[in-house]
Amino acid sequence: MEKISKSLHHIRQSLFLLCARIFFTVFLLDTVYGAILLFVVFTPLGEQYQAFLLPGFSVLHSLRFIIEVSLILFLVIEWSTNSFYLTKHQLIHHGGFLKVEENSYELTHVRSVQLRQSILGRIFNYGNILVILAVSGYHEEVLLRSIIEPKKYERILREYIESALKEGKK
Numbered sequence: 467m468e469k470i471s472k473s474l475h476h477i478r479q480s481l482f483l484l485c486a487r488i489f490f491t492v493f494l495l496d497t498v499y500g501a502i503l504l505f506v507v508f509t510p511l512g513e514q515y516q517a518f519l520l521p522g523f524s525v526l527h528s529l530r531f532i533i534e535v536s537l538i539l540f541l542v543i544e545w546s547t548n549s550f551y552l553t554k555h556q557l558i559h560h561g562g563f564l565k566v567e568e569n570s571y572e573l574t575h576v577r578s579v580q581l582r583q584s585i586l587g588r589i590f591n592y593g594n595i596l597v598i599l600a601v602s603g604y605h606e607e608v609l610l611r612s613i614i615e616p617k618k619y620e621r622i623l624r625e626y627i628e629s630a631l632k633e634g635k636k
Contacts, residue, residue, distance in 0.1 A: 473553060473554055474551060474552070474553055475551065475552040475553075475619065475622060476549060476550075476551055477549060477550040477551070477552060477610060477613050477614075477619055478549050478613065478614060479545055479548065479549075479592075479611065479612045479613055479614070480590065480591075480592035480612050480613065480614045481545075481614070482590045482592060483590075483592060483612045484541060484542070484545045487541050488538055488541055488542075491534070491537050491538065491541065492534055492538070495530060495533060495534050495537075496530075499526070499527075499530045502526070503523070506523075543563050544563075547560075547561060547562055547563045547566075548560075548561040548562075549561070550610055550613070552619065552622060552623060552626065553626075554573075554626050554629060554630065555572065555573055555574075555626075555630050556570050556571060556572060556573060557570070557571045557573065557576075557597060557608065557623070558570050558571075559571075559608065569608075571597070571599055571606075571608060572630075573623075573626055573627045573630040573631075574627075574630050574631060574634050575599045575600060575601045576597055576598070576599055576623075576627050577598050577599060577600045578596075578597070578598040579595065579596070579597055579598075579620060579623055579624055579627070580595070580596040580598075581593060581594075581595055581616055581617065581620045582594040582595075582596065583616055583617075587616070591614060591615055591616075592612055592613060592614055592615075592616065593612075593613065593616035593617075594609060594610060594611050594612065594613070594616065595609075595610040595613065595616055595619060595620055595623070596608075596609055596610075597609075597610070597623070
């Protein structure tokens, strides 16, 4: 097994999943918008109210645009402000946009590391790593959700844990 030379690893969520979330958000909103438009244009009930509803479509279209842009911005900001850093002694979670939080977890407190990867995750190389920590009877779980290259980071994490435990016994 190759040794890891880098001492700080920046772990991010999958860009593929961000793009998929954006695509499905836009698809869902456009489908609802299209259904409303079809109802007004092609149904007898909609035809009765076309004189009142058609001027409102510019407002509805603008509202749809604002909602789509807001949701896309939310998804991108959430993706870009949520990351993990792995050092030889700590796992650090950095998250938040307006309220920034940073949590550090000592690798000597890790009791278990679990890799969870779906079929799509294997195809597009993303997955989850669940890190279970225990300190003085206190149990905590840290989920590295939808990260890229989960097998690589699981291996690095296990190596760093083993190294930290060896150093702690000295």
